[in-house]
Amino acid sequence: MNTTPQQSYQVLARKYRPYTFEDMIGQDAMVTTLTNAFEAGRVAHAFMMTGVRGIGKTTTARLLARALNYETDEIDHPSTDLSNPGKHCELIMASSHMDVLEMDAASRTGVENMREMLDGVRYAPATARYKVYIIDEVHMLSAGAFNALLKTLEEPPDHAKFIFATTEIRKVPITVLSRCQRFDLRRVEAGALAKHLRGICEKENVKVSEDGLALIARAAEGSVRDSLSLLDQAIVQAGLKGDEVSFEQVRSMLGLADRVRVLDLFGMAALGDGKGAITEMRGQYDDGADPAVVLRDLMDICHEISRAKTLGDDADFDAAPDQIERIEKLAEQLSMGQLTRLWQILTQSHNEVRMAPAPLAAAEMAMLKLAVSGQMPPPELAAQIIERAQKAAKEGGEGLPVLPSSSPATTAPQATMPSASASPTKSNIEASGSSTATAQLQAPKPVSAGPPPVDLKSLQDLVEALPETQIKLRSDIERYVRPIRFRRGSLTIELVNAAPPAMVGKMVSAIQDITGELWIISTEKTGGGPTLAELRRKAKKDQAEKDRAHPAFSHSLLKNAKLLGITEIENHNVIKGDFGHEPTSAEIDDEED
Numbered sequence: 001m002n003t004t005p006q007q008s009y010q011v012l013a014r015k016y017r018p019y020t021f022e023d024m025i026g027q028d029a030m031v032t033t034l035t036n037a038f039e040a041g042r043v044a045h046a047f048m049m050t051g052v053r054g055i056g057k058t059t060t061a062r063l064l065a066r067a068l069n070y071e072t073d074e075i076d077h078p079s080t081d082l083s084n085p086g087k088h089c090e091l092i093m094a095s096s097h098m099d100v101l102e103m104d105a106a107s108r109t110g111v112e113n114m115r116e117m118l119d120g121v122r123y124a125p126a127t128a129r130y131k132v133y134i135i136d137e138v139h140m141l142s143a144g145a146f147n148a149l150l151k152t153l154e155e156p157p158d159h160a161k162f163i164f165a166t167t168e169i170r171k172v173p174i175t176v177l178s179r180c181q182r183f184d185l186r187r188v189e190a191g192a193l194a195k196h197l198r199g200i201c202e203k204e205n206v207k208v209s210e211d212g213l214a215l216i217a218r219a220a221e222g223s224v225r226d227s228l229s230l231l232d233q234a235i236v237q238a239g240l241k242g243d244e245v246s247f248e249q250v251r252s253m254l255g256l257a258d259r260v261r262v263l264d265l266f267g268m269a270a271l272g273d274g275k276g277a278i279t280e281m282r283g284q285y286d287d288g289a290d291p292a293v294v295l296r297d298l299m300d301i302c303h304e305i306s307r308a309k310t311l312g313d314d315a316d317f318d319a320a321p322d323q324i325e326r327i328e329k330l331a332e333q334l335s336m337g338q339l340t341r342l343w344q345i346l347t348q349s350h351n352e353v354r355m356a357p358a359p360l361a362a363a364e365m366a367m368l369k370l371a372v373s374g375q376m377p378p379p380e381l382a383a384q385i386i387e388r389a390q391k392a393a394k395e396g397g398e399g400l401p402v403l404p405s406s407s408p409a410t411t412a413p414q415a416t417m418p419s420a421s422a423s424p425t426k427s428n429i430e431a432s433g434s435s436t437a438t439a440q441l442q443a444p445k446p447v448s449a450g451p452p453p454v455d456l457k458s459l460q461d462l463v464e465a466l467p468e469t470q471i472k473l474r475s476d477i478e479r480y481v482r483p484i485r486f487r488r489g490s491l492t493i494e495l496v497n498a499a500p501p502a503m504v505g506k507m508v509s510a511i512q513d514i515t516g517e518l519w520i521i522s523t524e525k526t527g528g529g530p531t532l533a534e535l536r537r538k539a540k541k542d543q544a545e546k547d548r549a550h551p552a553f554s555h556s557l558l559k560n561a562k563l564l565g566i567t568e569i570e571n572h573n574v575i576k577g578d579f580g581h582e583p584t585s586a587e588i589d590d591e592e593d
Contacts, residue, residue, distance in 0.1 A: 013228040016200055018059050019093070020082040021067075025196050025224065026188035027056065033183070035080045038067060043078060044181040046153055046162040048138075050169040051185030054225030057165035060185065061134045064163055065100045066092050069128040078129070088128050099128035106137045111144035118152050121160050130161045138164040139171035146173050153179045187222025190214065196224070197231050206235050207244035215250050218259065230254070252288045262297045263326050265367075266305075269298075270334060270342055273501045274371030278364050291363035295350040302346055305331050306339045333502065337379035345369050454514045459483045460532060462507075465514045473506050478536075481507075482528025491521045494528025 018024045021031045037043055047064060049057040063082065070079045070086045082089065091097035103117060117133065125131040135141075141149070153162060153176065164180065166172060188196075194210075194217040201208050208216075208231070216234060220227035230253075237249045261284060268276040284294055308315045308331035317324050334342075349366035356362035454465045459481065466474045480499035485492040491511075495504070504521050511519045530538070 011229070012200060012204075012232045013054075013225045016228065018056065018063065021063055021080050022083070024056055024060070024063075026192055026222075027060075027185055030060070030183045030185065031080075034064070034067070038078050038080050043068070045156050045160070046180040047164065048169075048172070048177060048180035048182045049163065049165045049185060050182065051167070052187060052221070052223055053167055054220075054223035055185045055187065056224060057167075057185060058134075058136055060183075061136075061163040061165055062093055062095075062100075065097075065132040065134065065161075068130045068132060068161055069099070071129065097128065099125040099130070100132045100134065102134045102136065104136050105140040105145075109140050109142050109145060111142060111148050114141070114145040114148045118148065121152055121157060124159050129159075131159055132161045132163060134163045134165070136165045137167070138176075139166045139168040143173075146176055150175055150179075188224055189222070190217040193217040193220060193222070193224065193227050197227060200228070200231065204235070206238065207242070208234060208250070209244055209247050211247035212245055212250035215247060215254065219254050259297070259323060262294065262301060263323060263330075265294070266298050266301045267326070267330060268501075269367050269370035270330065270338070270374050271501045272371050272374035274368050276501075277367035277371055281363055281367050282360070285360050285363070291359040292350065292353045295346060295353050295363060295366065299343070299346045299350060301327070302339060302343050305334065306336070306343070309334070309336055309339060335378040338373070341373055341379060342370060345373055456486075456488075456511070456515060458486055462511065462514070463532060466510060470510060473503075473510060476500060476503055477507065478532040480531065482531055484524060484527050484529070489517060489519055491519060492524060493521065494524055494526065496531070 021034070024031060047061075049060050051057055066082055066086065066089050067080045068078050069088045069092065070077075070082065071088060072084060072086050075086075088097055088099075092100050095102050101117065101120075103113070121131070121133075123131075152160075156162070162180075164172075164176075169177075169182075194213045197208075197213045197216060198210075201213070212234065213231075216227055216230045219230060234245050234250050234253060237245045237253060261280065265277060265280045265284070268280060281291070281294065285291060304317060304327050308317075308328050317327065345366070349362070349369065353359050353362045353366065454461070456462050456465065459477065463474050463477055466477075476499070480496040480503065482494040482496065483491075484494060491507075493504075504523060508519060508521055511517070511521075
């Protein structure tokens, strides 16, 4: 069997390494700065390239070495225009030029290695214009090696240039940094990275779905090399027939969950839907997602929502429009205190999932912790609400007292999240006698000048007091709320299983708008009466049975009639129905006699 193709295969990360500055993607600022410096003749003697792995630091160093030693039959000066290969370009890119020395600081960290390299600095280059020293992972050098480098770096010979690359810029001594021109290579945006991958697929004559390329670009986290390595791995998923690599194949290969599903998972957990969150986590695991990766994705979502909450319209996201809309919606529903609390739970849970013997079990427990957190009041209000509730309990009040508009709580971020108990005090929880009780709390809003507050005495009063703009909430209350106790300042209800997760928080907000007071709404699993919709249906049914009992319906002509309505006129019933013809009064009177 001939194995030559496999032995000579060159991975995409090496095959498509940038050969000119124009080939680099996502580094326009650095390319522009270097181009202007070369054109103005203001080229530094030392450069520091920093950034994440696979972003192009070493490649940039080699391109810079080529630009410094660029020479053709027509050009004999440094230039960043490398479209036409120069005399030294091929050897420099192959790391075999005698005047361009590359050193891996990770394997040669000692002062002796540095002195050995610097011994040749005083000698002029053999064939090139400059003698260029490229030191990769420079942060790995020892303190003695850095000290040996300092003097030469401060006063180098005119023919010597230094280019450093590092992923840990903070570990490089400030004395070295101050002697270099620093360039921070940015992570490549997912959109630009996906476009780059698409172009490579066309050159390689392979087919990968657009969604698959987007998923690879997101998984690479801005690293070009990582994206090409993942693309290399994805291409073989098509098999020997050359079929298109689908999104599902890429996701299965990466062990990742779809970003939309991660948003769904975060929304369920953050809004207190523990059952839905665990079910979705198990579903993503069954589809091949790594629990630790899902937790990391949830951390990314939490961070993006926090940015949306803080920056508002100034926030910039690398996501699809529908995903951005969902992020902004979650930012409106959660307060900053809740987001920071969710972040703390996620960071701790991520470590637990990585260390746990059963990662899925740890991830599901993390979802429960998030859901419980989502049922708690915002941290901005917790202390104040507990204090006021305890004060109200001591004074014998039935509910939470009204917070004045001048209270500091009015400036707190609004939140419509459920809390963990029917009342912040233990005595109130015991008095409720329920196995599960949750209080829905929201930051009080200043009462604006306008109509006087409405005094609510029943659930029907609340529905009737809702404005026309709250027609959806009115319908939900009628369909899903079973009242248990209704008092001023507090409401105890049972929710129908199909009730929306954030419904009770909306009720709190609506009651506050109507009454100007902050109410506590407790939920219990059992004990609720019929819903308003059920009462309305029962009343309609009872009335229909009562109307059917009218003597007029005993007439033979009305046996199969359909009752449309009865109108009382001067103590006489006028019967409207579907008779096929209008019965005469004589016919009805005869039947009554």
